[in-house]
Amino acid sequence: MAAKKTFGQTIRDLRKAMTPPLTQRELAERVAARMREEDRRGFDFTYLSKIENDRLPPPSAAAIIALAEELGGDRDDLLALADKAPADLGSEMKKSEGARTFFRSAVNENLSEEEWHKLLDSLKRIKNRREE
Amino acid sequence: MAAKKTFGQTIRDLRKAMTPPLTQRELAERVAARMREEDRRGFDFTYLSKIENDRLPPPSAAAIIALAEELGGDRDDLLALADKAPADLGSEMKKSEGARTFFRSAVNENLSEEEWHKLLDSLKRIKNRREE
DNA sequence: TCTCGTGTTGACTCTCAACTCAACAATGGC
DNA sequence: GCCATTGTTGAGTTGAGAGTCAACACGAGA
Structure with a gap:
């Protein structure tokens, strides 16, 4: 299994892989x-320089999403690499009563990896139903 | 439907309902x-005074949990009232790759209340399956 | 009336995340 | 050799969150 690239390395590689390659300033x-x-x-x-060298932690979720969009990278992959999950949770939980209830229940159940996976399947089904 | 009490009012009521009633200082x-x-x-x-009067937003999750324990209130109810994520959610996210993946997808899908509800049903089904 | 216990208020502090700024180093073309 | 472009670094700034501190207000009892 290949060693996982750091967040900074990933950004730098994506930046240089652009055609034409972008400078940090651009x-x-x-x-x-x-x-x-x-x-x-x-x-x-x-700031980008420091991030690419992993001398600072990854930037805010908003910045990561903007980076993903400019670089054509996968936004979720980058967010996951940066371990940004709990940050976004806050705003979603503020907006949605349903989200709060769901997560409180889920955490109380202490789900296994497999069970989380099943939930992800349910989510995908819900999503597909919407797109029909 | 009775108007929902604010976080501050709830704390004050719980504090005064103690036997004997506690002072803010205690x-x-x-x-x-x-x-x-x-x-x-x-x-x-x-600080407690301001919180009881809703002149400041609810305190940190750690403080809310301590309050719940001292006052015999329900910790999750208070956290929900304060619009905070359940305390152990952060650690759950760190422990479980599945939880992270699920959460990221869910937030990116921007689910409606109804869709969150469907997910909660899925969760209940998973839970029931486990108990059989 | 004094003062004790309790509650309230405004201003201030402390910490941390998420950056910005000024200055400098390395590299490559002319 | 010069300088233009690109990247790196340390120090400083800014805003938000989570409180603290000193001072004051008010009612009940001695």
């Missing part, structure tokens, strides 16, 4: 432009 | 004692 500029529409935070190329 | 002191074992933060009675 990428950071584009990500910043995307982010300013949704969020109030910026994204400086020097 | 309760805050006990909560602080409990918290210092787990956490590094304190809990001042003037």
Whole structure:
């Protein structure tokens, strides 16, 4: 099994794999432009440099999503690499009573990996039903 | 349907319903004692006062749990009232790859209340299957 | 009336995440 | 050799969350 790439390495590889390759300045500029529409935070190329070298932890979820969009990477994969799950949970839980109830029950049940997998299947079925 | 009590009102009512009723100073002191074992933060009675009057948002999850324990309230109910994720959700996410994957997908799908409800049904079915 | 216990308030502090800024180093074309 | 582009680094900033502290208000009893 190949050693898992770090978040920073992954971003750097994606950036260089673009045609044409982007510089840190270009990428950071584009990500910043995307982010300013949704969020109030910026994204400086020097920050990107540190992230690519894993000298700082991965950026905010908003920044990761903007990166994924600019680089054509998979947004979920990048979020997972950055271990950002609990952050997004908060906002979803605020919006949705159903989400709160569900997660409280799920955690209380102490599910196994297999059972989480079954739930994921249920989710996929719900999603497909919607798209029909 | 009775109007939902705020977090602050709920805490105040629980505090006064104790036998004997606690003062803000007493309760805050006990909560602080409990918290210092787990956490590094304190809990001042003037902070409690503001919380009971809903002049500040509910405290940290650790403080809410300590409050629930001192007051004999239901910990998950209080957490839900405060719009906080269940306390152990964070650790659940760290432990379980399946939980992370499921959660990421669920949040990205932006589910409706009804869809969350369907998921809860799936969860119940899984749980029942286990108990047979 | 004094003061004790209890509750309230405004201003301040502390910490952390998520960045920004100024300066400098390395590399490659001219 | 010069300088333009690209990347790196340490120090500093900013905003939000989670409280703390000093001071004051108010009613009940001695």
